Amino acid sequence: MIKILYFGRLSDMAGRRTETLALPQGVRNISALRAWLDTAHDLGGALDDPSVKTMVDQSLVHNDMSLNGNEEIGFLPPVGGG
Amino acid sequence: MIKILYFGRLSDMAGRRTETLALPQGVRNISALRAWLDTAHDLGGALDDPSVKTMVDQSLVHNDMSLNGNEEIGFLPPVGGG
Amino acid sequence: MITIRDTPFKPSKELEAFTQANCDAGAITSFLGQVRSEAGKVNALYLEQYPGVTETGIMDAVAKAKARWTLTDVMVIHRVGTMDVGEPIVLVAIAAKHRRPAFLACDYLMDYLKTQAVFWKRQTGKDGSKWIEPRTEDYQDKKRWEIR
């Protein structure tokens, strides 16, 4: 199963902070998963915004990447604490 | 009466931190007082060292200055706290 | 020591323990960030972390600071969850032999925490709730540390 984590404003948009799903049919990589989630939750392209970073198993991925269906995927809008 | 204050290493050299005296005969200004005190306490010119600052009534004096015999005179080696 | 916690902490207590553990350090700098009311406009601040990722990132920044300056000890305490106005958000303390590295490392870590640490902030006030992202100045401050 794939575990998806939405952070910051993305959790408001997706209406959830986390979800677990099987890799949807025909979805084999990050870019396809982003597109699939965007449609499923009506995100208006928010996951493809250049300010949103993607982590696979807690590591940043900058390019596309194939998925085996057992990853933890995090979508991170601009960060900042303090 | 003149009140003299020796700070830092100058108090060790003069053997005192403070002294009160009448203006010695013939001494009418700071430079003459410095010379007089240097001889009196055997300071080897320490009060004339360029690193030593002189305060008259708690204000720095950079040049010579005449005295009326009722001042507070401080001799300050290089300062620094913290 | 790096702590990310979802309950309030008392900066004076934490600093006292840090100071006692580093009583021979000579110089101790600290930064405390508190929730500002913005003239009554803010009621609360909510901070979210990515558990694991956030802490690893801070550990990394602390290691970089220790590589760059000679430091005796570093403490970072960061709140997550909901905080009221006036509550501490972050406390960074640096112990070093001299004051220059202690100031620089504290400043550096705060710039990291403001712009790169993996936190998201939501501010709640009389105008409702909104996510807030770093200010342009924060990114400029961070750039000062880049080695050219």
Add this chain to the structure above:
Amino acid sequence: MITIRDTPFKPSKELEAFTQANCDAGAITSFLGQVRSEAGKVNALYLEQYPGVTETGIMDAVAKAKARWTLTDVMVIHRVGTMDVGEPIVLVAIAAKHRRPAFLACDYLMDYLKTQAVFWKRQTGKDGSKWIEPRTEDYQDKKRWEIR
């Protein structure tokens, strides 16, 4: 608030009061200087002031910092007299809306205190007693603030 005192103080207690008085400040920086043992070479530090002159000088430096940066509050506590190893010598705390002025003002005041404040320091250790004057680095640090 500027305090010159000849008895020990507890930095955590002073910082707590300062923080409480400035709970809406957003950013609070602090610097604490403690007597270092220098690997057992130092037993005690003695600090002398010029009563009146020393305090006026610090007040002046605080006024300059307030003119230069937007600060909410400033606290300076400086010990005089004899201090043992590990005892606090100086505590400077700055409260401001944002962190940059808070860091800069704290740094600036420490440079003033190290090189220009009217104090004299005598260190006592196993090699006897000697007056110590600012290091070359201290004067260089101070120069950073001169407006060219």
